[in-house]
Amino acid sequence: MNTLFQTELHRHLDVSLRPSTLLELAQKKGIESSSTSLQSFLNKLLIRKPMRDLAEVLASFQICQKVLDRPEVLERVAREVCEDIYAEGTRRVELRYSPSFVNEFHPELSWKDILSAFESGIREASQKLPGFKAGLICIISRDYGPEGAEKTVDFFLENRTRFVGLDLAGNEQEFPGSLFRRAFQRAKKQGAKITIHAGESAGPDAIWYAIEELGAQRIGHGVSAVQDPQLLQTLRDRQICLEMCPTSNWLTQVVPSLEAHPLPQVLRAGIPVCINTDDPTLFATTLPSETRVCIEKMGLSSSEVTLTQAHAQAASFL
Ligand SMILES: [Zn+2]
Numbered sequence: 559m560n561t562l563f564q565t566e567l568h569r570h571l572d573v574s575l576r577p578s579t580l581l582e583l584a585q586k587k588g589i590e591s592s593s594t595s596l597q598s599f600l601n602k603l604l605i606r607k608p609m610r611d612l613a614e615v616l617a618s619f620q621i622c623q624k625v626l627d628r629p630e631v632l633e634r635v636a637r638e639v640c641e642d643i644y645a646e647g648t649r650r651v652e653l654r655y656s657p658s659f660v661n662e663f664h665p666e667l668s669w670k671d672i673l674s675a676f677e678s679g680i681r682e683a684s685q686k687l688p689g690f691k692a693g694l695i696c697i698i699s700r701d702y703g704p705e706g707a708e709k710t711v712d713f714f715l716e717n718r719t720r721f722v723g724l725d726l727a728g729n730e731q732e733f734p735g736s737l738f739r740r741a742f743q744r745a746k747k748q749g750a751k752i753t754i755h756a757g758e759s760a761g762p763d764a765i766w767y768a769i770e771e772l773g774a775q776r777i778g779h780g781v782s783a784v785q786d787p788q789l790l791q792t793l794r795d796r797q798i799c800l801e802m803c804p805t806s807n808w809l810t811q812v813v814p815s816l817e818a819h820p821l822p823q824v825l826r827a828g829i830p831v832c833i834n835t836d837d838p839t840l841f842a843t844t845l846p847s848e849t850r851v852c853i854e855k856m857g858l859s860s861s862e863v864t865l866t867q868a869h870a871q872a873a874s875f876l
Pocket residue numbers: 568570727755778836
């Protein structure tokens with residue numbers, strides 16, 4: 559086996575803002591005036607216990623969206639995210655973002671400007687961080703429907719060399735994979751590397767659809783795979799990596815407790831699994847803290863942790 563770099567595959571760039579920066583930007587924009595300290599801001603922002611419904615966390619998501627309003631800000635955020643990831647010990651990271659999510663409140667900010675700004679922040683950080691490498695994944699947001707997906711695929715294909723892969727994220731229940739078949743078939747024909755958020759709030763059928771019809775080479779979350787032995791066998795046979803995000807899954811009530819997370823079971827069944835932070839700004843996750851969760855709450859051994867790292871490296875689109 560090659561030297562192991564600490565690698566992370568599933569981290570949302572637009573929800574990885576450093577909290578102190580988020581507070582500073584929000585105060586400057588006048589959208590956060592009630593917090594008197596970073597701590598009181600964190601108390602409002604962070605999701606620390608399983609949420610009751612999505613509406614509860616919408617405000618936290620929206621504050622990230624609202625501050626990402628200018629190229630200078632996006633560049634700074636991307637640079638800081640890379641610095642923070644490096645400080646965690648990670649050397650290879652795939653950062654994903656949704657163009658339509660980022661410019662939802664800022665239609666004047668073009669998708670091209672967003673991409674260029676994120677790239678230049680990453681480039682700036684990479685020049686200072688020895689051995690560090692980051693790539694961008696373009697997300698199609700389910701919630702903007704098939705039309706939004708076609709537009710995003712057009713943008714992705716126009717900028718093929720600037721992204722390492724394509725993803726689908728958002729509301730799985732209301733916007734199933736079947737709505738996006740055409741968009742992903744187009745991307746797949748052009749040789750795109752594809753990962754799909756599936757089996758997070760939906761059952762194993764959503765994972766089947768992602769691998770059979772949408773061309774997924776990796777699955778984001780894939781928690782419900784454990785319900786289907788035949789699916790587990792297919793994931794193992796085809797070595798399709800599950801990018802699992804334990805704390806995220808607990809806080810969004812995909813699993814009833816961290817102890818009940820299926821990560822160890824799936825890993826021990828021979829399926830490539832890796833550990834990920836998902837949305838660090840809201841969940842206060844880091845790769846080391848998520849790894850600790852897997853050891854302390856799920857009983858992963860240190861050799862199993864090393865195995866998850868090897869899986870992340872082998873499945874990376876970088
Ligand atoms: Zn995610």
